Structure formats: structure tokens, C-alpha cells
Amino acid sequence: MANGSKQIVDFAKIKATMADPYKHPVQVIDREGKVVDPDTLAKYSDDQLVDFMKKMVWERTLHEQTMNFSRQGRLGFYAPTAGEEASEMGSVTAFKENDFLLPAYRDLPQMIQHGTTVAKGFLWSKGHVQGNQHENPNMLFPQIIIGAQYVETAGVALGIKKNGDEDRVAFVYTGDGGTSQGDWYEGVNFTSAFQAPAVFFVQNNGWAISVPRRKQTGAETLAQKAVAMGVPSVQVDGMDIVAVHEVSKAARDFAVAGNGPVVIETLTYRYGAHSSAGDDPSRYRTKEEEKPWFDADPLIRLRKVLTDKGVWSQDQEDKLVDEYKDEFKQAMKEAEAAPAQKVSDFLKWTYNVPTPAVKKQIAEFEAKESK
């Protein structure tokens, strides 16, 4: 080809415009607490907005109390949630009790909202089987192998479709790092191939332990990855609970109408460490990076809107925090009163019908346990 002649395909242009549909993440209330989409906000009554605020205060208090328990050595693995309240509470409240939740380890608050107890959440963290036994059967336990919850979502969604359940979807969470897993693509792609009802959340909190979002992929947004699977997707301001809720509701409506799945990327931030087990963010990120995110706090901006409306006060919030703290302390007592676990039970749950070797081991452990 001669120098300077037009090439048959302009890859540079394609690359430069791939993220165009994602230039403006959905937002209703901006970081200053200014309402940028009054029409959408007008759909929500003051009571609904106050309820959103209560849920975020609940989650922030749960996080702080959990960190306290953690420092006291009363919990095991815990993945801090501070900063992600709008993303987590805004999304989970868009779903119905009969919808099936597939959480990962940072999603205890959504699980509790969807129908388990705080005590069960603590029991999960402490390493007790009761932490996996929920009042609402429509959920899995927190997934540890990141990506597995995505492929399993494809199965739940296909099962819902095959059962002919008309007002039911599967919904699932992972983080920004999770989108690099092969299972992430397989899960979204299978669900798309079967046009089954699911909503896939990517809570992009900027960090996969110590690896920043920009190192996960050359793609400008994580949402645009869905396009390759024929799945519509959106980026939403994950610090804006009204925007997250509105987008989640729209996604659920789209999926239950038989249109196949949706991918939602919430732009949020992990204020704290990856987990309570010794991760120290000061090793890999700066205070300068953190500050703008702390300033964008989801509680600050909704608090401002509600205070301006005259339906929220600091007094009211302080009282709520005290109530929630009491509730969580009570839940911890309940968790600590759970019966000791028995190895014989573990053996009994390994198979439906114990194998001969397992039967023998059950007898051996029962003999030890009865002493």
C-alpha cells in the first residue's frame, strides 16, 4: 500500500470511539448534593428517600461495628463495605424476595437486606455453617472463587426461564477485578445465548486488593465489555443511591420482560482495606487519591438533599446509629450463642447418602463427641 493512502479499516478511530456510549455515567444527585436529574428524583417520595438514607446509615454503621468486632477478635474474614453503600443498597432494594441473589464476599449487606439476619452474617464471617443457612432460600452463600457466581447465575437464570417464572430474575455481584475472570465472560455470554433473566452487577470500587482498575484491562470502561456478548450495559454513579436504584429497577424490568440479561457497572470506591485480614491500602495508594472519593461520599450527598427538604436531621441520624449499634451487638450475642459445630455433622453433609468410609468416620467422631 502506498504511503498515506486510506486504509481499508480505521482501527485507531474504532478504538477511540468504543467507549462513546459510556461517556456520561447515569447520575441523579451529583457529588455536591445538587440534583442534576430532578425528573427522576421527583418519582421518589420523601419517605422512599428517607428509607434509602436509613439503609445507607444502617450499612455504614454495620461496617463500623463489624470493624470493632473484628479488632476485638470476635470475627473471622470480613470484607469492608464503607463507601459502597449507595451501590449495594441502591441495587438490592430494586429486587423482590423471590429473585435469586448470588453474592460475593463483599455483599453481606445485600444478603441481609434480601432475607438473612445480621447474626447469620457474623456466623459466616466466624466460620459457622449456620452462616450459610438463610431465612430466604433464594440466595447462595458469598462466593469466594471470584467468577464462579457469574457462571452459576447463568444456570439460575435459565432455570427461572425453564420454570416459566414470569416475575423473577437472578442478580449477582462481583468487583472490577472479577471482570477479568474467564467465568465472568462465560456467565454473561451463556445468559445472553439463552436470553435468560439476570442482572449482572460490577461494583467497580477501583481496587482488586492492591491492583488498580486500569491494570485489569485496556478497555476504558468495564460496562462496555458486555457489548461483545450482545448484552446492554450501563455505567452509573455508584455513590448516588437514587441513580443506582433507578438503573437497577430498569434492568430488572428489562430482564423479566424476556429481553435477556443486563450488565451494570457502578462507579464506587472501597474506603478501607480489601479485608480485615492484614491488608494495608497505604502500601499501594495515596491519600491524594482517596480524598476526592471520600468527598463524593454517598451519605453526604443524600443527607444534603434530605436536610434541604427538611426531612432529615443529624439528631435523627445519631439516634438511628445508636439503635443500629444495639441491634448489631445483640446479633453478635446471638451469633456467639450458636451451638458448637461437630465434625460428625460435616461428614453427614458431605454426601446425601454417606459412603461406607464416611459412615465409619461418622461413628468414630460421634463416639469422640459424646465424651
Place this chain on the structure above:
Amino acid sequence: MAKMTYIKAITSGLDQVLSDDPKTLIFGEDVGKNGGVFRTTVGLQDKYGEDRVFDTPLAESGILGLAIGLSLTGWRPIPEIQFMGFTFEAMDGIVGQLARDHYRFGGQKNFPVTVRTPFGGGTHTAEMHADNLENYFTSTPGLRVVTPANPYDAKGLIISAVESDDPVLFMENLKLYRSMKDEVPDEKYTVPLDSAKVVREGTDVTIVAYSAEVNESLTAADALAKDNISAEVIDLRSLSPIDTDTIFASIDKTHKVVVVQEAQRMAGVGAVVASDIAEEKIMSLDAPIGRVAAPDSVYPFAQAENDWIPNSDDIEAKVREIVNY
């Protein structure tokens, strides 16, 4: 009763479970219209429809995720992994998730999944198609692993596997698919999931084998009989759990044992059988436990596989050594 190949017997068993339980589903790569690359599911989509027998996108981890999620919504999935070598792509699904999900729920939920997959050497496949990978799965609590050595057991075992509420890995031997025929009842019957079978009675030595090596062992037993060595042959059928009662009863009679497997010798099923025997029956033995296994190389390039796979001559030689100890 009709004479049926091993593969037809599996098809017949799958037909039975699809007909018995409307919640059963068969899915995987090429299992629908094509009836599977070996035709194991041939005709089933026509008979039961695309809702019950369907193709998936080409991704094994996705197939296992599908199976687990379908279990959570009340279905009884029968996924196919096209070749056992491809199970590596589904290792988390099978070992990390499926096998332990009943336990993780503290027994509250069942995951009645039967994963079917062909394996086994001797048919000159491309690499990663023929490997005996059972040891990765027999060391997995919560998962049952079975493999039939003849058409009768193939049908009875696939029906039991699907009806079981435990997850089962059902290994189908490639070489046996069309190389042997058996009387197989048209009607429904089951073969228990956790029992070995004495397939030839004998008094001088016990040969424990499974899958294609059962036939090699029977050939060896025929040859040994000409020299008045009476070999009892046991087909394990279940690789997890292992039916030690049947093995021990035989050893109490013969006092000598040779354990045979097609897989590499290292950390395999034969090692588990040998250690169980050593632990419980060492005082009953008149000779060391003999082992026949493939050598510890990577599965060989196809042209050389018959030099590598243990055959009836290898078994016969080892039995003579043990009997004459």
C-alpha cells in the same frame, strides 16, 4: 432383551431418565441436533425437545455453572463434558463448587448433577482426549465417581447416577463405546453406585480392575487358566467410594492380589486400593500386593499409546510373579 453396544446402553439409560423425570435436562457441546460427537445422545432431542436436550456455548466452566444454577432452581442436570481432558476447564465447577455445595448449605440443598464424560486410551485420539484423569476427582469429598466396564452396567449405572441426589462423575470409556455388545434389558433397572462386582470367580489370586482394564484382566485370566491358575476378577465400577468389602472377601479366599489401572501409577486409584488392602488385610496376604499401571509419563502421543497402556500380557506377567512369590 437385545444385544446392545456400550454406547447404545448409555443412550437407552438416558432415554429412560428423560422419560421418568420431567426435571432432567441433558446439555453440553454438540449434544443436541448432532447427538454428541460420539452419538451418545442421538435421537434424544427429537424425542424430548430442545427444552430438555440442548446445545450450550463452547465453554466447560460455563456448562458446570449452568448445572449448579439449574440445580438451585429445581432441575436435575446431566451435563456432558465432551472429553475428560476438557474437565480441566471445569475444575472449579466440579471440585470447587458442585462437590461441596451440599455440605456448604449444611445439607439444606441438593445438587443432583451427573457429569458425563468420555475418557480412556487406545483409539488414537488427539492429545488431551484419552487421559485417565479419575484421580483428580476420586480425591474430592462429596463427589461420586463411577465407570462401567460393560453395556449392562453402563445402562444401570447411568440411571442410578441420575437418580442419585449426590453429584456423580460418570466416566465413559471411549474404546468400549462400540467394541463390545451385551444382553441389555429394554426395561428399567439400576446398578448400585457404590458396589464392585466379581466378574469372574477364582481361587488362587484376585485381580482388581476397572473400565477397559477389566476386559484385559479377563483375557489374562483365560490365559492363566490354561496353566491352572484360577484368577478371580473384580470390576470396581465405583472409583469413589471404593467397595472394599467385595475386595476383602475375595482376598480372604485367594490370599493374593494384583491391582490394575490404565492411569499412570502415581497417586492413582490403584494406590488407594492397595493401601486399603495393606491396612486391613495384610495378615491375610501370602504375597506382596501386585500393581499394574501405566508408567509415570504424560499420556503418550497416539502412535505409541499401545506400548504404554497396560494390556493383558502385562497383567498376566504380574499375576504369575505374585502367584509364584
